[in-house]
Amino acid sequence: MSTLEEYRSDIENQWCPGCPNFGLLAALKRALVSLDLSPHKICLVSGIGQAAKLPHYLNCNLFNGLHGRAIPVAIGISVANPTLKTIVTSGDGCLYGEGGNHLLHAFRRNPDITVITHNNRIYALTKGQGSPTTRRGEKTRLQFDGVELDPAQILATAIVHGCTFVARGFAGDLGGLANLFEEAIAHRGLSFIDVIQPCIIWDRPVKWYKERAIPVPADHDPADRDRAIALTLDTGDSFAVGILYRTPPKRTFAASYYDRIGNEPLAKLPLLDRAIIEDRLDKMRFDTETPSQH
Amino acid sequence: MSTLEEYRSDIENQWCPGCPNFGLLAALKRALVSLDLSPHKICLVSGIGQAAKLPHYLNCNLFNGLHGRAIPVAIGISVANPTLKTIVTSGDGCLYGEGGNHLLHAFRRNPDITVITHNNRIYALTKGQGSPTTRRGEKTRLQFDGVELDPAQILATAIVHGCTFVARGFAGDLGGLANLFEEAIAHRGLSFIDVIQPCIIWDRPVKWYKERAIPVPADHDPADRDRAIALTLDTGDSFAVGILYRTPPKRTFAASYYDRIGNEPLAKLPLLDRAIIEDRLDKMRFDTETPSQH
Amino acid sequence: MYDMSIVIAGAAGEGIQTIGEALTRCFLRHGYPVFTYQEYESRIRGGNNSYRLRVTESPMNAPRLDADILLALNEKAAAHYRSLIGERGWAITGHDADDQQIHVPFRRFAREAGSILYANSVAAGAICAAVGVPLNLLVHVLKDLFGKYGDEVVGGNTVAARSGYEAAQTALDGRTVSSLPQREAHFHHAAAHETIPLAAAAAGCRFISAYPMSPSTGIITAFARDPELGVFVEQTEDEIAAINMAIGASAAGVRAMTATSGGGFALMVEAISLAGMIETPIVIVLSQRPGPATGLPTRTAQEDLLFALHAGHGEFPKLLLAPSDPQDAIYKTLRAFSLADRYQIPVILLTDQFLADSHFTLEGLVIPQVSLADRFADPRAIDEYRRYQLTEDGISPRLYFGQSEHLVCLDSDEHTQSGHITEDIADVRPQMVEKRLEKGRRLKREIALPEQADLEDAETVLIGWGSTRNAIREAAAKLRKNGDRIGRIHFTEVWPLPDLALPSGKRYFTVEGNSTGQLAHLLRAEYGLALAGTIGRNDGLPLDAATIVKELS
Amino acid sequence: MYDMSIVIAGAAGEGIQTIGEALTRCFLRHGYPVFTYQEYESRIRGGNNSYRLRVTESPMNAPRLDADILLALNEKAAAHYRSLIGERGWAITGHDADDQQIHVPFRRFAREAGSILYANSVAAGAICAAVGVPLNLLVHVLKDLFGKYGDEVVGGNTVAARSGYEAAQTALDGRTVSSLPQREAHFHHAAAHETIPLAAAAAGCRFISAYPMSPSTGIITAFARDPELGVFVEQTEDEIAAINMAIGASAAGVRAMTATSGGGFALMVEAISLAGMIETPIVIVLSQRPGPATGLPTRTAQEDLLFALHAGHGEFPKLLLAPSDPQDAIYKTLRAFSLADRYQIPVILLTDQFLADSHFTLEGLVIPQVSLADRFADPRAIDEYRRYQLTEDGISPRLYFGQSEHLVCLDSDEHTQSGHITEDIADVRPQMVEKRLEKGRRLKREIALPEQADLEDAETVLIGWGSTRNAIREAAAKLRKNGDRIGRIHFTEVWPLPDLALPSGKRYFTVEGNSTGQLAHLLRAEYGLALAGTIGRNDGLPLDAATIVKELS
């Protein structure tokens, strides 16, 4: 039995007191425990940003890599060791800005990873510039007269790319978020959760979001693509929280490779059969040949 | 009056004889002439690939830059000189693979450019690897057992990001394509056309596509987002050709900057008023101050 | 000689910056040059940050890493920075006092003055008392700073400042740490990342696209904050877009730039090679911080000299400038735009967190007049235009997209004179390689000699580059005072290196904010110079005179 | 000494490769070493491409750029390559003949044999006649190559070959250009980009992620084409993903690699710094081509030595290996994986288009046995695991994600021994910098000395690196024959450079496929070596002995 205690980390937390990131962290731990996963069976992967510090704050394997590059790293890890649960937690700037291309193509690949975006609609660590999800018109510490771009619609992009688990969470709702995480992590293939995580320093207050975080309508059929897309679209004034789109798991990335080599972490594979090497070397060999005369 | 003759280039064409790229080139020239644009009023921007060689084959300003980077270059050009028609022509690998992130965020920016993808579903110049639009299962010179990813859905991604002109063309239909180009280039803001351009070396024959390129249904309302998305989705077996999605032009990128400085190419602006510089220097100046005693 | 080091220490969000700025203004208005340096962690709240003021009689503009006075806003800060005051300094804290500490209850006094928000003014008041800056000067400065928030706020801060001032006076029992008569003076006070945007705007720059990254973010922010500078500002999706967009804008004729730090610069490397190939000017600010990878994002270093120098595949000329202070940063910015245009090449301005965040006191700050004449060829004088026309100096007449009816063709492949892709390796390729390299040779002749001081009698020569100039100068002066025969060479134009004959028979050391001696490597390769060693630093703090002196002893 | 250079020239799509391969097999099976080099344009159909065979008595494995026999498949090719045959050579064409040309109507004979597709066999037959290779050997080889298409195809090709053979014989009037007795021999024939994947698979590499880019694409393709090698292959969306994915896989314990060329490598630079920081092994093949930017995508160069060396912000050790031939490429690949693991660093294997596409004849090709023991620490022997534990040699015990219950923490920020982000600049940062640099110092001691030949009596020494070895060796031998006292030094491990004392009093030249003398720069910086000059090449063709000899005269 995995316990919350196992996941406790004694690394000093660098987040601001009161930040909803703490709620997200707590929900994630709760989900991991609830799934009875031990710390050494999971690997957290992040980029750079406030959000991306999360892996340091729970006891687990972690890869805190470059800004924007969590996704390919996570794919590499999950292919190399499919027995790990590989989970990406990073910021909206990291995953949708610098790393946008990787996420787009990850939807196509469908690796068996969970992607959690701390969407605070801001570049927090670099002190308050607009992020790809900042609302048009919002003033920031770089867009002083307001952002002049439309926000990115990554949830909808996930859906049109056939991602089989697409959800929106709210960091102010620990219980609901923990449930979402649990379902996402248990889901086979890429599961994607954009978590509204208000930044209490650079963004609006949590309360503003709380009032606008509305559960997905009870009658929503998660396989209804058009409705799901409509629910993802960020009008700026209310956010459907819950599982927006879900279809049965499909073939995951690298499946055909594993069909060939068996389901082992690659590091445990023995060296390639020497006969294969020798055979290939022989194919590069040419001896004198005197063809029979005819 | 602009003429086809003006656009004739005497650079040796490096495409394969019979490639539908020639049709695309002819359609583009026809559209430019039909819009009565002179060569020096347009700038063609491309990346690297077979498609990306196009700008050399008509007489125009051109920026043949890096693989994947046509979009930001085109945005820079169009901001710096809004009197030019800036048109991107590049391959599916270039625009959706290496350059995917730029296109995603270009949809958000809505610069006044036209983006034309030569979608041959293959990396042609590097000799036949799968591209982001290669169908699942298709065998290539790198995916010998067939591509194991789902194709990217960039047209749908454009629509969910509110791109106001989204079309699919077919390089085998010169007339139709020329019309699409004409409408796209005339459209204000980002207009996006994915052109099915079969590669007769690495892909299926033109005929295969010709049979499957079906005009958009006559009753399709281009403002109907759900229907448009459904039409974009590449089932691999038939392709809706025509304007899939179109809404009234919205505010273009950099508009508020031009509201401030006037509608001139930036290169023609005079030097900044020296008084502003001196004022800012003065703000950095501190003289001794003896506050009056009170 | 008066030389006072004040360190204001606290957590992020506690407002050490406000205190630092208020005090800085007090000293400046009192007639004394102040050099300020900021050291902070990569977080938004909490941690150990410091704002350091060094007040001297004449401008020193170099850091001292020890403190005469430490103002600690919380207990953690007091403990963390306590060692800075050594045996001679004083600490002012809100907590327990010992022999070396003065106790001033910041928060209590602030609340008494009306709001906990006034605590910083209490602290500022206490420091003024300690260093002998008159209270009414502080009051005046607070009015300057808080006037926009209304009378109540100004009043509250004033009361708070007074109580801090008086409490410190009492605790000090009438002594000040050092008393300071007012002097007549006119100073400019600025950081290089403030002067660079201004100089760029003055140079006709109208376009910056960048992606936020410490310590470069201040540059794009300065443009965005001041729309009157008339510069189009775009935050891009990544650094690759940033530089390609700026290059696009430059190709369309406008002076354009970008700014970033190591990791972001790494992503720009391919496009630097592009600029080299298509011969399109571009100015890139590379603001260094300690690496590798994310490293120490908010600290300083000089670790990217050789990286910047060799950035980009293939061979093409580039210019590397490394300004030494905010005025030099102005000169170098103008030079960057001018030489980028003249040679149609990428130019890299190397700064660092130290230069980004340190405010220097300068006796006058000037931005020379710029001319945009001759940036482009005259299209009317051209018959058939060829963007890469072969010329003696390798520099082709430049036109921009849409300038005239002449068509401009830029190509990242090897290209003909007209800018079209070519496979002619027998003739065109060697000509084009030679053309590009010839520009580099000409450029080399334009490069200024490094600053050379006291070389005649020197036994030991300290060679530095970029932001370390004043620290090395201070160290050399100190050593000279001790009778050591020290000379100095300082490079602010670091590539290409000019022809230079260095006297033999001396012990040469480089002094650099890195561990491997990158300038040393370059001097060996370019001048065949035999070096006695490198004085390096790798902890993320700036090089200071004391450290240099110690390392040399 | 027998030394025959045959150039098969034609447009892309005309099948020069098929002819080249058939002839190569004929010569090998006849007992003669063949060196082949391919030169082609960046297009899919048309243009001027050539496939060059050099047949010698003993393996030379270096290019000759002139031709004894030119086979031109079309008129454009005949005109373009005509100068290669000089006054002594022969051309075989399908068109008009003059004194130096033999006319063989490829297409007509092919049609007569049943299909235009057999034209290449007509051409191959003509060459066999010209060089005295028996027709039945060619017929045998054609059966080898076309057997899989069935009897009809084999038959058609045979008829075609015979008609080409006979026509050439007639035209030559009984003479052959040089007759060639069969010899007993056993050769291996391979290109470095074929041996590298094989060696990587033998070394336990199980993961390659890459993005197509000439001339590196052959490497990922070789893995994909041969699933039995057991390597997971992924074509990524871009090069940034490629290297980060491979680093992720490596962190999860598997030997992983990527391959690219200059522009793609530029995009990987940030992640190279990442690998340096998180101390995770990664092997990167950088296959060079002429730059800058897109440059000449299908040609060869050695322009990226200094770029690769300084790739990445911040300071960290890396290893650069530059193999000289397909066998050396095997050794270097094994060494790359082994040292990447031992020192937990990024390793760059520098190849180029010449090495990628040239097939060498080798008397035996071996892949030594590899051991994967000691790649990781034993988790059972560890109590509390710290990924970056400080040790004397800087190398920390390595575990991978999921290897045991020990948690593995990798961090791109400066980190503690446990792998957690730190702001401790007083102690941890300097320790970690020192730890990383110490690994570099240890690594330096492992580096092999360069190959050194004939240095004792040499007046002039040619220094090269990587793929130019055999051309330089051939040039040196030629010059020695003329009485010149030439020595040679050749580096295939190019960074770090080993301690080396180079005898003074000699004229040192570097010989490099670039224009600026990049190795020369490095030798000056590292050895203080005074150089007499650099023999460079920048037209995208490989360095050949004749050029080197000419440049030295």
Ligand SMILES: Cc1ncc(C[n+]2csc(CCOP(=O)(O)OP(=O)(O)O)c2C)c(N)n1
């Ligand atoms: C290549 C690169 N570019 C820029 C940065 C600077 N940077 C660090 S964090 C950050 C933004 C983080 O925003 P987000 O991902 O939304 O995380 P948050 O801090 O908001 O949680 C940026 C731009 C970097 N570290 N690396």
Ligand SMILES: Cc1ncc(C[n+]2csc(CCOP(=O)(O)OP(=O)(O)O)c2C)c(N)n1
């Ligand atoms: C950074 C970089 N990576 C890889 C390449 C190699 N490359 C050149 S063209 C090409 C693919 C082109 O495919 P696409 O854009 O679809 O154009 P097509 O040739 O199919 O028209 C690639 C990968 C490159 N030039 N630069």
Ligand code: SF4
């Ligand atoms: S800056 Fe914002 S997102 Fe970051 S920890 Fe503070 S409140 Fe949370």
Ligand code: SF4
């Ligand atoms: S390779 Fe394909 S896309 Fe390229 S020119 Fe040839 S047919 Fe057209």
Ligand SMILES: [Mg+2]
């Ligand atoms: Mg964020």
Ligand SMILES: [Mg+2]
């Ligand atoms: Mg394509």
